[in-house]
Amino acid sequence: xxxxxxxxxxxxxxxxxxxxxxxxxxxxxxxxxxxxxxxxxxxxxxxxxxxxxxxxxxxxxxxxxxxxxxxxxxxxxxxxxxxxxxxxxxxxxxxxxxxxxxxxxxxxxxxxxxxxxxxxxxxxxxxxxxxxxxxxxxxxxxxxxxxxxxxxxxxxxxxxxxxxxxxxxxxxxxxxxxxxxxxxxxxxxxxxxxxxxxxxxxxxxxxxxxxxxxxxxxxxxxxxxxxxxxxxxxxxxxxxxxxxxxxxxxxxxxxxxxxxxxxxxxxxxxxxxxxxxxxxxxxxxxxxxxxxxxxxxxxxxxxx
Amino acid sequence: xxxxxxxxxxxxxxxxxxxxxxxxxxxxxxxxxxxxxxxxxxxxxxxxxxxxxxxxxxxxxxxxxxxxxxxxxxxxxxxxxxxxxxxxxxxxxxxxxxxxxxxxxxxxxxxxxxxxxxxxxxxxxxxxxxxxxxxxxxxxxxxxxxxxxxxxxxxxxxxxxxxxxxxxxxxxxxxxxxxxxxxxxxxxxxxxxxxxxxxxxxxxxxxxxxxxxxxxxxxxxxxxxxxxxxxxxxxxxxxxxxxxxxxxxxxxxxxxxxxxxxxxxxxxxxxxxxxxxxxxxxxxxxxxxxxxxxxxxxxxxxxxx
Numbered sequence: 002x003x004x005x006x007x008x009x010x011x012x013x014x015x016x017x018x019x020x021x022x023x024x025x026x027x028x029x030x031x032x033x034x035x036x037x038x039x040x041x042x043x044x045x046x047x048x049x050x051x052x053x054x055x056x057x058x059x060x061x062x063x064x065x066x067x068x069x070x071x072x073x074x075x076x077x078x079x080x081x082x083x084x085x086x087x088x089x090x091x092x093x094x095x096x097x098x099x100x101x102x103x104x105x106x107x108x109x110x111x112x113x114x115x116x117x118x119x120x121x122x123x124x125x126x127x128x129x130x131x132x133x134x135x136x137x138x139x140x141x142x143x144x145x146x147x148x149x150x151x152x153x154x155x156x157x158x159x160x161x162x163x164x165x166x167x168x169x170x171x172x173x174x175x176x177x178x179x180x181x182x183x184x185x186x187x188x189x190x191x192x193x194x195x196x197x198x199x200x201x202x203x204x205x206x207x208x209x210x211x212x213x214x215x216x217x218x219x220x221x222x223x224x225x226x227x228x229x230x231x232x233x234x235x236x237x238x239x240x241x242x243x244x245x246x247x248x249x250x251x252x253x254x255x256x257x258x259x260x261x262x263x264x265x266x267x268x269x270x271x272x273x274x275x276x277x278x279x280x281x282x283x284x285x286x287x288x289x290x291x292x293x294x295x296x297x298x299x300x301x302x303x304x305x
Numbered sequence: 306x307x308x309x310x311x312x313x314x315x316x317x318x319x320x321x322x323x324x325x326x327x328x329x330x331x332x333x334x335x336x337x338x339x340x341x342x343x344x345x346x347x348x349x350x351x352x353x354x355x356x357x358x359x360x361x362x363x364x365x366x367x368x369x370x371x372x373x374x375x376x377x378x379x380x381x382x383x384x385x386x387x388x389x390x391x392x393x394x395x396x397x398x399x400x401x402x403x404x405x406x407x408x409x410x411x412x413x414x415x416x417x418x419x420x421x422x423x424x425x426x427x428x429x430x431x432x433x434x435x436x437x438x439x440x441x442x443x444x445x446x447x448x449x450x451x452x453x454x455x456x457x458x459x460x461x462x463x464x465x466x467x468x469x470x471x472x473x474x475x476x477x478x479x480x481x482x483x484x485x486x487x488x489x490x491x492x493x494x495x496x497x498x499x500x501x502x503x504x505x506x507x508x509x510x511x512x513x514x515x516x517x518x519x520x521x522x523x524x525x526x527x528x529x530x531x532x533x534x535x536x537x538x539x540x541x542x543x544x545x546x547x548x549x550x551x552x553x554x555x556x557x558x559x560x561x562x563x564x565x566x567x568x569x570x571x572x573x574x575x576x577x578x579x580x581x582x583x584x585x586x587x588x589x590x591x592x593x594x595x596x597x598x599x600x601x602x603x604x605x606x607x608x609x610x
Contacts, residue, residue, distance in 0.1 A: 125518050127518075136517075137513060137518075162516075167510070168504055168505055168506065172503065172504060175500060175503030175504070175505060176505050176510060176513055178499075179496045179497075179503065179505075179510070180496070180514060180517070180519045181518075182496050182499065183514065184518045186496075186565070187489040187521070189565060191485060193563050193564065194481045194485045194552075196561070197481060197552075197556055197563065198477070198478075200559045201407070201555065201559060202470075203470065203474060203477050203481070207467070207478070208482075210467075211430075211444065212485065215486075216430075216483075216521075216522050216523060217521060218489060218521030218522070218524075219518050219519070219520045219521065220518060221485075253499065254499050257502045257503060257597070258597065259498060261499070262568050263488070263565050263569060266565055267565065
């Protein structure tokens with residue numbers, strides 16, 4: 002059975018490469034973004050343009066959204082004349098955004114009234130992972146809908162072994178938020194220790210090597226080289242996005258009544274970095290807040 | 306300096322790590338002197354170690370190693386009355402493999418130098434198994450002469466011997482690694498409990514984390530045991546508290562605020578207050594689980610269908 006025609010709404014840093022992966026696999030795709038130039042770029046890759054989110058749903062068996070957060074997802078789907086009204090019964094809406102489970106369930110309920118299925122399928126792995134086909138997908142929703150959508154989800158992520166069905170609708174977003182809290186909080190800890198090391202006069206390239214051999218984490222391994230080279234532009238993921246991700250994770254904990262000790266403190270450091278005007282730099286630039294406390298800069302001996 | 310080329314190797318502190326290291330040295334043909342007061346000394350005597358009644362018995366040693374819980378114990382053994390400093394001969398080397406912090410390492414180096422004794426701080430990465438196998442990673446700090454005098458012994462203990470810098474820099478690197486690791490571990494526990502409360506199967510969530518940005522050494526090392534409910538002590542939660550204390554102390558000396566490690570230490574302290582100090586750090590999860598009424602376990606261990 003050929004894959005159904007799809008609609009794709011949100012062609013940003015993550016959305017565009019994921020949509021291109023579908024196009025490359027021969028999927029017929031209608032694309033929409035609030036920025037006309039983003040639509041044109043995808044047209045060049047073979048997509049048909051849509052004039053609105055509702056337009057992207059025309060004739061589509063599956064509609065993807067890849068949007069900044071819960072506010073935008075709710076706006077695009079539930080506003081009058083929005084996506085929910087345009088989708089036909091028995092079609093599936095797959096939200097690839099990082100969003101809040103409570104928003105997802107609200108949208109899912111509205112779609113359910115029109116017999117439209119919803120899956121939340123947030124992705125981890127960044128724009129590079131999206132380009133390379135190495136994304137992790139955390140999918141929530143009914144198993145039947147998941148199995149129907151699995152071939153498309155595999156195309157979006159690139160590695161079927163990294164497409165996880167983690168539970169009912171909203172579970173995908175919850176898993177993604179908890180995953181984000183772990184590595185984004187962990188990265189703030191890395192920053193604190195790097196600055197302390199610099200202040201104490203330890204060779205930072207040496208520390209990087211030792212940590213990578215010992216108590217490594219993916220976020221330390223991938224982001225610390227950017228810090229040591231002072232490479233905050235172009236952003237892999239902006240500090241603004243990192244802040245939003247931690248904020249959503251803390252919001253989820255609040256909804257569930259789960260006390261968190263470290264994550265809210267990390268959130269405040271991301272907040273401080275935004276206040277200092279670094280929001281559009283790479284998230285690794287949060288190190289600059291800690292450096293301000295320490296009065297030292299963390300850089301590789303070889304970095305200019 | 307100079308002198309003291311030959312002679313046996315003394316070993317003080319035969320805990321889980323020390324015992325393994327002592328065995329590795331014996332196996333590699335180093336004549337070893339251990340203290341009678343160590344519970345496992347007799348076991349090592351059976352394998353050829355000489356047993357001394359006190360630290361005076363280490364006088365002929367070319368090197369003396371320490372593997373002790375923290376800076377107070379190391380300071381007492383090396384610089385205390387009748388300590389190693391009083392007995393070792395000039396040109397010999399004290400190798401402290403404990404995690405005891407930069408300030409003590411510098412103090413040892415200075416005070417031992419007054420007697421012509423060399424000093425190396427050589428804390429290690431790796432658990433008791435790696436100690437036994439001689440596959441530790443050693444973070445060596447000290448004057449070049451001291452590190453060179455100790456090099457063959459360090460290489461017998463570890464598959465990697467990193468030169469961190471001058472006196473205390475091995476300790477600094479180790480303390481920073483520990484502080485990083487323990488703090489990230491507490492953040493991981495928070496995330497595990499949050500995901501469980503959100504209804505995600507903990508075993509599945511582990512796989513999700515391991516497949517991407519949430520992956521880490523500590524995830525792979527501890528979470529499988531958390532999922533099994535295995536809280537048997539490989540190390541004790543008390544050690545995490547002590548390690549974090551060393552990190553915070555280092556920061557205090559430099560008037561630098563360490564926010565997340567300070568908070569992580571308080572979470573560890575809650576575990577100790579709940580009576581988990583002697584348990585494995587995996588047990589810390591139970592403190593957080595009880596607050597929100599979830600279990601971060603495999604389905605079979607949660608008593609569900």
